[in-house]
Amino acid sequence: MSGTTTDKFDHLDSIINTEPRTKSFLKSGSDSFWKLHPHLHETAGEVFGTCIVITFGCGVCAQYVLFGGKDGQFLSANLGWAVGVFFGILTSFHISGAHLNPAVTLAFVLYKSFPIRKALLYVLAQIFGAFLGSFFVWAAYYDALNHITGGHLVTPGGIQNATLLGTINTAGIWATYPAGTFISHGNALLTEIVGTSLLVISIFSITDRADPIGRFQVAGFCALAVLGVQISFGAVSAAALNPARDLGPRFFTFLCGYGNDVFTAYGCYFWVPLLGPLLGGVLGGALHQLL
Numbered sequence: 173m174s175g176t177t178t179d180k181f182d183h184l185d186s187i188i189n190t191e192p193r194t195k196s197f198l199k200s201g202s203d204s205f206w207k208l209h210p211h212l213h214e215t216a217g218e219v220f221g222t223c224i225v226i227t228f229g230c231g232v233c234a235q236y237v238l239f240g241g242k243d244g245q246f247l248s249a250n251l252g253w254a255v256g257v258f259f260g261i262l263t264s265f266h267i268s269g270a271h272l273n274p275a276v277t278l279a280f281v282l283y284k285s286f287p288i289r290k291a292l293l294y295v296l297a298q299i300f301g302a303f304l305g306s307f308f309v310w311a312a313y314y315d316a317l318n319h320i321t322g323g324h325l326v327t328p329g330g331i332q333n334a335t336l337l338g339t340i341n342t343a344g345i346w347a348t349y350p351a352g353t354f355i356s357h358g359n360a361l362l363t364e365i366v367g368t369s370l371l372v373i374s375i376f377s378i379t380d381r382a383d384p385i386g387r388f389q390v391a392g393f394c395a396l397a398v399l400g401v402q403i404s405f406g407a408v409s410a411a412a413l414n415p416a417r418d419l420g421p422r423f424f425t426f427l428c429g430y431g432n433d434v435f436t437a438y439g440c441y442f443w444v445p446l447l448g449p450l451l452g453g454v455l456g457g458a459l460h461q462l463l
Contacts, residue, residue, distance in 0.1 A: 211293065217267030218297035219304070221260040222416060225272055226305025228256025230421060233345045234309050238316040250402040258395035265387040273414040274298055275453030279372050283457040295416065302420025306346050310428060317342060327425075327433035343430050343437075346421035348410035348445045350438055357444055360409040364448025365455060367405045368413045371397055372456030412445035419446060 232252025236245070261270040271277045274295045280286035310317070320340050327343040343349070350360050374397035378390055385393075402411045412418040422442060425434045435442045 211290065214268040214290070215293045215297045217264040218271060218294050219301040221264030221268070221270050222272045222298045222301030222420075223260075223305040223308070224263060225253075225256040225260035226302045226417065226421065227308050228259065229253040229417070230306060230309040230346050231312065234313040234316075237340070237342060237345050238313055238320050246406070247403065250399055250406060253402060254395040254399035257398045258391045261391035261394055262387060265390060268294070270390075272298060272301075272416075273449070273453075274416050275368050275414060275449040276372060276375060278450055279376070279453040279457035282454060283376075283461050298414075298416035299420045299423075302416045302418075303424050304420075306421040306424035309345070310424070313345075325425075325429045325431075327430050327437045343425050343434055344410070346425050347434060347442070348412040348418050350409055350441060350444075351407055353438065355408060357439065357441065360441070360444045361448045361451075363405050363408040364412060364445060365452040367401045367411050368449040368452025369456030369459065371401050371413055372453045373460050376457060376460040409444065409448075413449050413452075415446045415449050418442075 229252055232249050236249050257272075260272050264270040264272070271280065271294055277286065277291050277294045277298075281288055281291050321342055325343070326341050328341040328349045375394060378385070378393045378397070398413070401413060405411050422434050426432070
């Protein structure tokens with residue numbers, strides 16, 4: 173009897189550990205393609221990783237806004253972004269290094285000898301990945317968005333507010349906006365610079381070659397750094413910390429029905445989450461190198 177049982181388990185084990193011919197063919201073909209196009213592989217990694225970050229992050233914001241805060245709070249929104257960063261880095265770290273942020277890429281160009289030519293591809297990939305993630309969130313919450321807004325897509329602080337008073341501002345699900353008109357551009361810019369500099373200092377410290385760690389640790393500590401910055405400074409400017417994280421979703425909201433307000437709201441605020449993180453990345457990298 174025991175011999176029969178062993179035979180059964182041996183047979184089952186052979187089935188589990190035998191790779192199907194189709195899967196093996198696809199894998200070998202994929203490996204060959206990426207070896208011939210390494211730059212394309214790295215670019216795809218940045219697209220995929222950034223898309224994951226935005227899908228998690230904007231998804232938790234959509235759940236919080238569209239269901240009246242019943243299925244989320246400020247902390248849960250920040251945790252959602254941290255989870256997105258964790259898995260975004262985890263899936264792309266061995267492919268592209270998981271920059272997922274033009275501010276991080278710029279810092280690596282200036283202080284880590286990262287090639288400028290490759291950096292341009294990375295930035296475009298990051299913006300496209302953020303745009304793609306925004307689409308996935310919009311598709312997932314399409315019915316809820318229409319139910320809450322009645323088809324009137326309103327931007328916080330935008331011109332439409334004058335004629336659509338009482339309509340929920342939903343553009344903030346995707347792009348970032350200040351807490352209110354009492355927040356000046358200068359204040360928001362400073363917040364983005366400080367927040368991103370802290371983030372880049374953390375990333376440089378985490379990935380220091382003198383103390384190498386694995387991708388799970390890199391992903392975990394980077395996610396923790398993002399969470400820390402967001403719960404410390406997120407209330408002022410929504411803590412973009414990432415030009416692609418803001419620009420990709422902002423372009424998406426422009427195309428999906430929010431119109432020019434996404435760029436003109438709050439006195440053309442859109443440039444703040446673009447410039448602030450870039451300056452913060454430069455400052456953070458400089459401080460890390462200095463110290």
